[in-house]
Amino acid sequence: MKTALLTGLACAISFATSGWAADCxxxxxxxxxxxxxxxxxxxxxxxxxxxxxxxxxxxxxxxxxxxxxxxFPPRSLSLQVVQPSQQGGQKLNAFGYPGNYNDDLLQTWVxxxxxxxxxxxxxxxxxxxxxxxxxxxxxxxxxxxxxxxxxxxxxxxxxxxxxxxxxxxxxxxxxxxxxxxxxxxxxxxxxxxxxxxxxxxxxxxxxxxxxxxxxxxxxxxxxxxxxxxxxxxxxxxxxxxxxxxxxxxxxxxxxxxxxxxxxxxxxxxxxxxxxxxxxxxxxxxxxxxxxxxxxxxxxxxxxxxxxxxxxxxx
Structure with missing residues (x-):
């Protein structure tokens, strides 16, 4: 019984290995x-x-x-240009810069x-x-x-x-x-x-x-x-x-x-x-x-x- 089990297991491993090797x-x-x-x-x-x-x-x-x-479907691209924290004429004061700037958000398939x-x-x-x-x-x-x-x-x-x-x-x-x-x-x-x-x-x-x-x-x-x-x-x-x-x-x-x-x-x-x-x-x-x-x-x-x-x- 033990011998048969080991033989079967060896065959299964051999089969799996040969099948895997054939695929790559x-x-x-x-x-x-x-x-x-x-x-x-x-x-x-x-x-x-x-x-x-x-x-x-x-x-x-x-x-x-x-x-x-x-x-190639369903790939697509969407770009948005934004001005963070500048709504209503606000000016950016981060790092002491009181100016304005644009940033972009990109949602895309690469x-x-x-x-x-x-x-x-x-x-x-x-x-x-x-x-x-x-x-x-x-x-x-x-x-x-x-x-x-x-x-x-x-x-x-x-x-x-x-x-x-x-x-x-x-x-x-x-x-x-x-x-x-x-x-x-x-x-x-x-x-x-x-x-x-x-x-x-x-x-x-x-x-x-x-x-x-x-x-x-x-x-x-x-x-x-x-x-x-x-x-x-x-x-x-x-x-x-x-x-x-x-x-x-x-x-x-x-x-x-x-x-x-x-x-x-x-x-x-x-x-x-x-x-x-x-x-x-x-x-x-x-x-x-x-x-x-x-x-x-x-x-x-x-x-x-x-x-x-x-x-x-x-």
């Missing part, structure tokens, strides 16, 4: 790692990226957002507009990056692991692949997608190389063509990289992958692909950050496809995502 893989940076591809930041790579500054110019990669900016997706954003079968269990990290007050506040400043070489140019049109259509062959062809034609630690951005023309003129259509669909393309790009070990679209992957998804499964491939399986709604249009218009990328996001403890405005230096 320990990070190549160690079982305790929380920053994934940010481990690729180094003084050497930063100095190399700085050499890409040829004209002394800078460009914001974030878009301007407000309460009317469309977002996954709106230009944003970074942290490694705790999308997972699969209850697990996130580096085998982080949703039951252990997903507190209502903030992630207990994988929070975006942990991410060091992302600094490195960035490249833009103009997929709209590759397909010979101003902008790709919703649901239009590209994979390894198209990415390689576009890179070769445009003289773009991609390497470990790079930030790789795809220009589809979607935001330039749709956000202002048809915001409802803009957020209802998008072109993007398919699952095969995501696995290819992940194999290059970039620091981050982004696009001028609100979700990076195509909506509707490519036939046979899971919806937003590229997020799982990049975030959960490889620890690679995603950058959404990147303002690539102005850089493409200037013929810039390689530059120094600098991002220091707001460090609110436990966040899953964060509104960002990376800077392109070229």
């Amino acid at each position: 893989n320990t990070s190549k940076w160690g079982a305790d790692d929380e920053i994934g591809s940010a481990n690729l930041i180094s003084p050497e790579n930063t100095l190399k990226a700085a050499q890409l500054i040829k004209q002394g110019k800078s460009m914001p990669l974030g878009i301007v957002i407000d309460s009317n900016t469309p977002a 996954g709106i507009g230009s944003q970074i997706d942290g490694l705790g954003h999308l997972g699969e079968k209850g697990f996130y990056y580096n085998c982080s269990d949703e039951k252990e990290i997903s507190a209502i007050t903030g992630l207990t692991k994988l929070g975006v506040h942990n991410v060091p400043p992302l600094v490195g070489r960035a490249v833009i692949l103009d997929m709209a140019k590759h397909f010979g049109k101003p902008a790709l259509a919703a649901g239009e997608h590209f994979g390894e062959a198209d990415i390689k062809a576009a890179a070769e034609a445009q003289g773009v190389t991609m390497g470990e630690g790079d930030i790789i951005l795809f220009h589809t023309g979607w935001t330039d063509a749709m956000l202002k003129d048809d915001p409802k259509a803009w957020v209802s669909g998008e072109p993007g990289i398919n699952n095969e393309g995501s696995r290819y790009i992940a194999s290059l070990n970039p620091m981050a992958v982004g696009a001028d679209t609100w979700g990076v992957e195509p909506v509707p998804a490519a036939e046979g692909d899971g919806v937003f499964y590229g997020h799982v491939i990049f975030l959960k399986e490889n620890g690679i950050y995603l950058l959404e709604t990147m303002n690539t249009g102005p850089l493409v218009a200037e013929g810039v496809n390689e530059f120094m990328f600098v991002l220091g996001q707001a460090r609110i403890r436990g966040t899953v995502q964060m509104i960002i405005n990376p800077v392109a230096l070229y």
